[in-house]
Amino acid sequence: MTTLGVLMMAYGTPRSLDEVEAYYTDIRRGRKPSPAELADLVRRYQAIGGVSPLWEITKRQAEAVERALNAQAEPAFRVYLGMKHTAPRIADAVADMRRDGIERAVALVLAPHYSAMSVGTYHEQAREAARDGGPELCCVNQWHLEPRFLDALAARVEEALGQCRRPDEAMVMFTAHSLPARILDMGDPYVDQLHQSGEAVAKRLGLAHYSFGWQSAGRTREPWLGPDLLDSLEALANEGYREVVVCAQGFVADHLEVLYDIDIEAKQRAEELGIRLVRTRQMNDDPDFVRAVADVIERAKRDAGW
Numbered sequence: 001m002t003t004l005g006v007l008m009m010a011y012g013t014p015r016s017l018d019e020v021e022a023y024y025t026d027i028r029r030g031r032k033p034s035p036a037e038l039a040d041l042v043r044r045y046q047a048i049g050g051v052s053p054l055w056e057i058t059k060r061q062a063e064a065v066e067r068a069l070n071a072q073a074e075p076a077f078r079v080y081l082g083m084k085h086t087a088p089r090i091a092d093a094v095a096d097m098r099r100d101g102i103e104r105a106v107a108l109v110l111a112p113h114y115s116a117m118s119v120g121t122y123h124e125q126a127r128e129a130a131r132d133g134g135p136e137l138c139c140v141n142q143w144h145l146e147p148r149f150l151d152a153l154a155a156r157v158e159e160a161l162g163q164c165r166r167p168d169e170a171m172v173m174f175t176a177h178s179l180p181a182r183i184l185d186m187g188d189p190y191v192d193q194l195h196q197s198g199e200a201v202a203k204r205l206g207l208a209h210y211s212f213g214w215q216s217a218g219r220t221r222e223p224w225l226g227p228d229l230l231d232s233l234e235a236l237a238n239e240g241y242r243e244v245v246v247c248a249q250g251f252v253a254d255h256l257e258v259l260y261d262i263d264i265e266a267k268q269r270a271e272e273l274g275i276r277l278v279r280t281r282q283m284n285d286d287p288d289f290v291r292a293v294a295d296v297i298e299r300a301k302r303d304a305g306w
Contacts, residue, residue: 003076004306005097005105005135006069006297008062009090009122012083013054013255017042019086026085037219044260054255055086060285061110061253061293068294077297078102084122094129106300107139108293110252112149112197114142115190117179138304140296142189144197148292153197153249154204155288156280160245161205163278170243170278171209171236173229174198176250177257178214181223191225197249209241215248215266216257229262230269237273244270245278252283 014023020042024033033041045051062079069077078100082093097105107126109119123139130137143149161167176194183190195212202210213232217224227235229246236244246266248258262279270277283289 003078003100003102004301005100005102006065006077006079007082007090007093007097007105007107007126007137008065008079008110009082009084009093009107009126010058010110011054011255012086013052014045014086015055016051017045020045023085044256047264048256048259052255052259054253057253057255057284058083058110061290064285064287064290065293065297068290069297080105082126084125090122090125091129094126094135097135098130098133102135104304104306105135105137106297106304107137108143108297108300109140110293111250112142112144112146112252113176113190113193113250114144115179115183115188116186117183117188118177118190138300138306140300142193143293143296144193145200146292146296148288148295150197150200150204152283152286152288152292153247153280154201157201157207157245157247158205160247160278160280164243164245164276166243168208169241170245171211171241172202172207172245172247173211173213173232173236174201174247174249175213175215175229175262176248178217178224178226178228180218180220181225183225194250198247201247201249211236216261229266233266233270233273233275233277237275242274243276243278245280247280248282252289254282254284258282 014020021038024041062081066079080093080097082090109122111119164170213229214225215229246262251258267277
């Protein structure tokens with residue numbers, strides 16, 4: 001029986017406050033943060049309990065997807081985890097596959113929407129690591145319209161609306177991580193794909209009020225995609241909305257950008273504006289999401305003719 005590899009890639013996160021500086025430096029491509037920048041990031045981690053749960057969640061996601069794939073799969077699958085900014089690195093995961101004799105692998109990033117500046121960079125690292133000695137990679141660029149993924153999103157939006165006092169009058173805002181605005185001049189599909197998945201969910205639920213926003217923009221001098229979530233909340237308050245459901249559709253796990261940027265920062269701003277903010281549950285390793293990812297991988301295998 002031939003084992004097919006799965007290279008599952010994710011952003012990575014520090015696993016303790018002692019690792020924050022090295023992590024931040026890696027994100028900044030080797031430039032160390034200033035003491036003030038480092039202190040601010042440490043403060044944010046402290047506010048969510050001292051460490052992000054992202055690593056543990058990502059590991060559980062990989063283990064659950066492997067179990068789902070092997071429940072009925074032929075040949076068997078083996079999932080390898082590779083992180084962009086922390087260990088185990090993408091190159092390490094590729095080396096492990098090569099060592100284990102994996103000749104072919106489906107490469108998938110735990111981010112449903114494609115951008116050359118996000119998912120594309122993961123694939124570049126994977127292909128570079130596999131250049132000499134393999135394995136052969138089938139890279140999944142996007143899976144934002146995967147039916148089970150949309151079903152999972154819709155279920156969480158519906159659940160969150162059920163927590164609203166007047167769900168028919170609540171605004172549902174679909175958010176994702178902002179990127180530098182120059183992607184618009186590159187013909188990058190990121191913005192369009194985010195609208196496609198959000199609109200598909202809105203259609204499933206028959207939403208009368210929904211919009212799109214951006215969050216967690218980087219602190220650089222160049223402009224980033226907007227409007228920012230905090231600015232959007234102010235605009236919605238001015239329009240008379242008093243309840244907002246935030247669906248962070250660009251993220252598939254609880255981490256800093258959800259637990260701090262939405263649950264603390266955005267909720268505080270919403271409260272100041274007289275808005276009640278309800279956030280949808282993240283996917284994490286919930287069975288409906290795990291099955292969606294497994295479907296994506298199985299389809300990629302079939303499309304590759306493996």
